Amino acid sequence: MKTYSITFLPDNKTIEAAAGKSVLEAAAATGIAVNSVCGGDGVCGKCRVLIKSGKVTAKPNMFLDRLDIQRGMALACQTFIDGDVVIEVPQESRVGGVPQLATEDAIRYGSISGWVGEGALFPHNPLFQKVYLELPKPTITDCVCDQERLYRELRRNRDIGVMQTGLAVLQRLPDILRQNDWKVTVMLGRRGQTLEVVDVEPGNTAAYNYGVALDLGTTTVVAHLVDIGTSKTLATKAKYNSQISYGDDVISRIMYASTAERLTQLRDLVVNDINDLIAGLVVEARVKLHDVSIVVCAGNTTMIHLLCAMNPGNIRKDPYIPTACSPPTIRAAEVGIKINPRGLLSTLPSVASYVGGDVVADVLVSGMMRSEELSLLIDMGTNGELVLGNKDWLVCCSASAGPSFEGGGITCGMRATNGAIERIQLGKNGDVLSCNVVGGGKPLGLCGSGLIDAVAELLKAGCIDRRGRYDRAACGSRLRENESGGLEFVLFTGRETALGRDLVLTEADINNLIHSKGSIYMATESLLDHVGMTFDDLKHVYIAGGFGNYLRIDQGVRIGLLPDLDPAKFKYIGNGSVQGAKMALFSQEALLNIQEQIAGAMTYMELSTSHKYMNEYSSCLFLPHTNIEKFPSLLSGVQKEAEIGVTG
Numbered sequence: 277m278k279t280y281s282i283t284f285l286p287d288n289k290t291i292e293a294a295a296g297k298s299v300l301e302a303a304a305a306t307g308i309a310v311n312s313v314c315g316g317d318g319v320c321g322k323c324r325v326l327i328k329s330g331k332v333t334a335k336p337n338m339f340l341d342r343l344d345i346q347r348g349m350a351l352a353c354q355t356f357i358d359g360d361v362v363i364e365v366p367q368e369s370r371v372g373g374v375p376q377l378a379t380e381d382a383i384r385y386g387s388i389s390g391w392v393g394e395g396a397l398f399p400h401n402p403l404f405q406k407v408y409l410e411l412p413k414p415t416i417t418d419c420v421c422d423q424e425r426l427y428r429e430l431r432r433n434r435d436i437g438v439m440q441t442g443l444a445v446l447q448r449l450p451d452i453l454r455q456n457d458w459k460v461t462v463m464l465g466r467r468g469q470t471l472e473v474v475d476v477e478p479g480n481t482a483a484y485n486y487g488v489a490l491d492l493g494t495t496t497v498v499a500h501l502v503d504i505g506t507s508k509t510l511a512t513k514a515k516y517n518s519q520i521s522y523g524d525d526v527i528s529r530i531m532y533a534s535t536a537e538r539l540t541q542l543r544d545l546v547v548n549d550i551n552d553l554i555a556g557l558v559v560e561a562r563v564k565l566h567d568v569s570i571v572v573c574a575g576n577t578t579m580i581h582l583l584c585a586m587n588p589g590n591i592r593k594d595p596y597i598p599t600a601c602s603p604p605t606i607r608a609a610e611v612g613i614k615i616n617p618r619g620l621l622s623t624l625p626s627v628a629s630y631v632g633g634d635v636v637a638d639v640l641v642s643g644m645m646r647s648e649e650l651s652l653l654i655d656m657g658t659n660g661e662l663v664l665g666n667k668d669w670l671v672c673c674s675a676s677a678g679p680s681f682e683g684g685g686i687t688c689g690m691r692a693t694n695g696a697i698e699r700i701q702l703g704k705n706g707d708v709l710s711c712n713v714v715g716g717g718k719p720l721g722l723c724g725s726g727l728i729d730a731v732a733e734l735l736k737a738g739c740i741d742r743r744g745r746y747d748r749a750a751c752g753s754r755l756r757e758n759e760s761g762g763l764e765f766v767l768f769t770g771r772e773t774a775l776g777r778d779l780v781l782t783e784a785d786i787n788n789l790i791h792s793k794g795s796i797y798m799a800t801e802s803l804l805d806h807v808g809m810t811f812d813d814l815k816h817v818y819i820a821g822g823f824g825n826y827l828r829i830d831q832g833v834r835i836g837l838l839p840d841l842d843p844a845k846f847k848y849i850g851n852g853s854v855q856g857a858k859m860a861l862f863s864q865e866a867l868l869n870i871q872e873q874i875a876g877a878m879t880y881m882e883l884s885t886s887h888k889y890m891n892e893y894s895s896c897l898f899l900p901h902t903n904i905e906k907f908p909s910l911l912s913g914v915q916k917e918a919e920i921g922v923t924g
């Protein structure tokens with residue numbers, strides 16, 4: 277097959293690619309992650325690249341206008357190699373760098389104080405322990421075998437049930453014991469009901485025992501390095517999940533992983549991310565990689581399938597059956613994670629295809645399963661997961677919110693990284709009064725919280741009506757028609773942005789957000805209805821998830837994403853995944869609680885079988901809702917607007 281030379285700028289990386297390969301595939305093969313919210317289906321418009329020279333064949337698309345095409349702009353996934361080419365990948369089309377907010381989140385919400393330790397909820401009883409032993413030497417009257425001698429000493433003063441030791445350890449055991457005067461450190465790892473002698477080290481190494489708590493998200497991977505003996509967090513890091521090049525959401529990833537080769541490819545991408553993070557953590561904390569003994573991972577069901585290279589195909593097919601909700605604890609090296617070669621990988625259990633170990637961890641951290649009072653937990657992302665209940669029962673569901681909270685499907689949407697508007701305040705005619713940009717400087721786009729702010733502020737200013745349509749009179753000169761005939765509002769002109777072009781919000785963008793928020797709100801109402809309760813019965817609402825922590829509750833209520841309740845009932849729980857993983861790592865009792873009292877007790881409700889959800893979803897496609905009575909705190913404002921003829 278004919279191949280051509282492809283050079284990517286400004287990286288100046290060149291590879292040979294076969295004729296007909298897409299620019300997106302060529303970039304991924306070069307290690308350049310291009311935004312591909314839709315996984316290369318040509319429907320998100322986020323993979324814009326600039327063809328500087330050379331021959332390509334491009335399929336028509338609706339995201340580029342005449343001027344863009346004249347400038348050489350193309351969609352990477354819809355453009356195919358037809359000769360030697362030089363391609364520039366602009367900043368806004370790249371996935372990369374550090375997910376700023378996720379990193380801050382990881383640092384702000386990592387504490388487990390009050391959860392594990394003396395006088396806390398769970399005892400300090402780690403999943404992986406190192407025990408120093410000075411064994412009595414064998415004699416003619418004490419002639420048990422080496423393995424039994426080790427077990428006998430371990431069981432002294434300890435309540436240990438079933439134990440096992442692998443052959444590789446037994447093969448080395450006689451020499452290690454005798455060469456070290458019977459003074460050794462035993463590495464003990466919990467694997468289900470069994471305690472495994474994972475390895476035996478010469479001398480006393482018990483003080484050097486570290487673990488990694490992982491939040492394996494569809495968008496970001498967050499890792500905390502912990503000292504298992506002291507329960508201290510030594511370092512934290514986050515990065516984007518490199519699988520993003522193959523789609524932003526779990527469905528795109530599942531579709532991509534349709535062959536064994538591609539499944540392994542996705543597994544390797546995320547394992548490389550995990551290895552990068554761990555390598556950075558040990559350098560920062562001055563810890564030897566060899567002393568990292570265990571990784572405990574909380575992630576959604578699909579991410580855990582991909583990490584373990586288990587076929588995720590049935591997760592997206594009716595009746596949505598995962599391969600396993602509780603994969604066994606395995607050697608981390610089996611999936612390619614680089615820690616101590618005999619170290620372990622443990623994952624938190626899932627409940628169903630769309631309610632994973634990350635949500636189970638959120639529930640643990642919220643404490644809702646210990647309260648008499650009714651609580652609701654909402655984990656917001658491309659999938660919104662909701663859990664309702666109290667100490668006696670828990671019911672959960674998952675709503676497909678679409679990618680708009682992560683900036684997908686939004687003309688100037690982006691993830692919460694440097695350059696993203698995370699907060700914005702607008703005045704009359706939609707004039708910008710203030711704006712917070714992640715990392716400072718000129719804005720590049722809107723992340724989820726910024727998008728919600730912008731729409732809520734435009735609604736408050738009367739620039740959009742309750743259907744999300746622009747009001748020409750109220751918007752003034754900031755409103756214009758775009759090439760596809762739709763209306764767009766210019767939040768910032770090209771001079772004010774780091775984009776080099778205007779930063780706009782189109783009616784189609786607002787419509788996408790309305791669908792996302794409608795899906796979450798309707799799921800909440802359906803879950804309550806399912807158990808015969810109403811919003812009035814709710815005592816606490818916990819907000820979890822990547823962007824959830826940056827969401828302003830009042831703005832969430834204004835657009836109808838969140839129920840109109842007393843603001844004091846809302847509480848952010850931060851990164852529950854990494855916190856839950858950490859608790860499980862430090863306490864076998866916490867893991868048991870996660871397995872039995874949370875995952876094992878949660879009843880899953882499939883929303884597609886809910887008549888209420890199906891029948892009433894369209895009533896949520898208004899700002900905030902067709903029935904404004906459901907939002908009493910907004911009622912007076914809307915009535916006032918109606919009187920002066922602002923609303924549609």
Ligand code: FES
Nearest residue numbers: 312318320321353
């Ligand atoms: Fe190219 Fe979505 S349009 S990845």
